[in-house]
Amino acid sequence: MNIQVLNMLLIGIKDTLYMTLGSVIIGYILGLPLGVILYTTGKNGLKPNPIIYRIGDFVCNIIRSIPFLILLILLIPFTRFVVGKSYGSTATIVPLVICSAPYIARVVEAALNEVDTGVIEAAKAMGASNIQIIFKVLLVEARTSLIAGFTITTGILLGYSAMSGTVGGGGLGDIAVRYGYYRWQTDIMIITVVLLILIFQIIQMVGTKVATSLDHRKHKGN
Amino acid sequence: MxxxxxxxxxxxxxxxxxxxxxxxxxxxxxxxxxxxxxxxxxxxxxxxxxxxxxxxxxxxxxxxxxxxxxxxxxxxxxxxxxxxxxxxxxxxxxxxxxxxxxxxxxxxxxxxxxxxxxxxxxxxxxxxxxxxxxxxxxxxxxxxxxxxxxxxxxxxxxxxxxxxxxxxxxxxxxxxxxxxxxxxxxxxxxxxxxxxxxxxxxxxxxxxxxxxxxxxxxxxxxxxxxxxxxxxxPKSDAAKELILGKEIRYVPVEKIETKHAIRIVFKENSAYEPVLANLILKTGQPVNILKADTRNINGRAVGEMILGLPEDGQTKNTIIGYLKETGLIVTEVSENEYTSA
CATH class of the missing domain: 3.40.50.300 (P-loop containing nucleotide triphosphate hydrolases)
Structure with missing residues (x-):
């Protein structure tokens, strides 16, 4: 393998990681509060509010029902407005965030719903405010599920970032499409696929490890 | 306040x-x-x-x-x-x-x-x-x-x-x-x-x-x-049920046909007297013990007993009278109150 190809693959890895991590971080900045709002305003939440809940619920469902590839194309004008161009890895982060935020909100909502209502009641009985319950009880008690959700989301975004290669998104997916599909260079395509598998494995492994090591429900024995 | x-x-x-x-x-x-x-x-x-x-x-x-x-x-x-x-x-x-x-x-x-x-x-x-x-x-x-x-x-x-x-x-x-x-x-x-x-x-x-x-x-x-x-x-049905009924872990006494039953509660002092022995000696009448228990109420032992009494109305009154005289708390209980285990 010549140095040029190697260089290209390294840049591909860097771009893929940039897109995946960039979109997951921005996605969480938007999705985490949205998930907390969904939980809080939900039927059994801290401050049930059917109107806010239904709006959030509706928006999440709409975005989530659009296939990513179509969302990617639909959002081209918006992407161009935000980052100035519609191709390349930075541009890809925009549709990735839009696609992931509602998904993250749902994952967060589900994780918070798992927290024992008795513990929340106990916190209320101790005089905790809703803000204190969210930050000191809900997000802490649900952290294992939250991290598991974070890992799954990152994996999905890795896959989606590769998919964006079909429309010039950059990263390993882009290389696979350009060389593997248009130029019939199967060897390069296989390498990119192997690299994607490796990255995915590492994400999953680290995620699981962090989640278990932070979970005090499983540390048995004295 | x-x-x-x-x-x-x-x-x-x-x-x-x-x-x-x-x-x-x-x-x-x-x-x-x-x-x-x-x-x-x-x-x-x-x-x-x-x-x-x-x-x-x-x-x-x-x-x-x-x-x-x-x-x-x-x-x-x-x-x-x-x-x-x-x-x-x-x-x-x-x-x-x-x-x-x-x-x-x-x-x-x-x-x-x-x-x-x-x-x-x-x-x-x-x-x-x-x-x-x-x-x-x-x-x-x-x-x-x-x-x-x-x-x-x-x-x-x-x-x-x-x-x-x-x-x-x-x-x-x-x-x-x-x-x-x-x-x-x-x-x-x-x-x-x-x-x-x-x-x-x-x-x-x-x-x-x-x-x-x-x-x-x-x-x-x-x-x-x-x-x-x-x-x-206990006066209310719910209180009677809680005190008499549900906590009885004895064999139900449904087989014993007793029309009249009383519940007596021993307070501290009377718990030391042989009340039943005295009762039988004095009246010459048999009584049937249907249930007996002691409980710890606020650190004091309190006994309770359910007795089946003879049919005869006068003997029944004599017995109740005697028990009340000795300072016990006596209440009549109906059959379903002590058999509903």
């Missing part, structure tokens, strides 16, 4: 357009230093009642006064402050599973904005009080049920409350652990002067630690007063 005063409390829930009345005009008052038992069958409304004392459940009608303060008049922030003054423990312990034992006890102090060091010192003292000083680094999943409830008690006491609410706090524990938790509650009541309200469906819990009791049935308070009085002569 009563520590807790509940007046004409009504709580209704709407479930799919059906109105469910959980509490129906309940009034009671708890005095400082009381260990007040609220007992009833499941679904009687007792859990709803205890939750109105710290306004986790807002009553539909009626007032709750804590230290003379009407809880409905408090603003949210004031209510939260008031709640911090009222400790609460639960059937399911409700510990924070991702926090250590020490972290759990520190939790209410953190909520109140105490400094970490200060909170830890106080928490360690409380863990010593509940006998878990060596478990501060453990996590809730590593503890037994009794230990978890001790942590919950330490946590509930962290903010120096004047009132401790116990919602079926011993219902998930075995009898031995229940006894040790009740002992701890009594100790806390005596040493720290904390008023305790205990919700339970077990009469034994009430007789072991409470000095006062209220019986709730179908959302209504049917009887209340000192435990001694109510145990000796």
């Amino acid at each position: 009563s520590v807790i005063e509940i007046r004409n409390l009504v709580k209704t829930f709407e479930v799919e357009n059906n109105k469910i009345v959980a509490l129906d005009g309940v009034s009671l008052s708890v005095e400082k230093g009381d260990i007040y038992g609220i007992i009833g069958m499941s679904g009687a409304g007792k859990s709803t009642l205890v939750r109105t004392i710290n306004y986790l459940e807002k009553p539909t009608e009626g007032t709750v006064l804590v230290d003379g303060v009407d809880l409905s008049k408090l603003r949210p922030a004031e209510l939260r402050k008031m709640r911090a003054q009222i400790g609460m423990i639960f059937q399911g312990f409700n510990l924070l599973e991702q926090r250590s034992v020490l972290g759990n006890v520190c939790f209410p102090l953190e909520l109140a904005g105490k400094r970490k060091q200060e909170a830890r010192e106080r928490a360690r003292g409380l863990l010593k009080l509940v006998g878990l000083e060596d478990k501060e680094k453990a996590y809730p999943t590593q503890l037994s049920g009794g230990q978890k409830q001790r942590v919950a008690i330490a946590r509930a006491l962290a903010t120096d409350p004047r009132i401790l609410l116990c919602d079926e706090a011993t219902s998930a524990l075995d009898p031995q652990t229940t006894t040790s938790i009740l002992k701890l509650l009594k100790e806390i009541n005596e040493r720290l002067g904390i008023t305790i309200v205990i919700i339970t469906h077990q009469m034994s819990v009430v007789t072991e630690v409470c000095n006062k009791v209220a019986i709730i049935d179908g959302g209504k308070l049917v009887e209340s007063g000192s435990v001694d009085e109510i145990f000796a002569s």
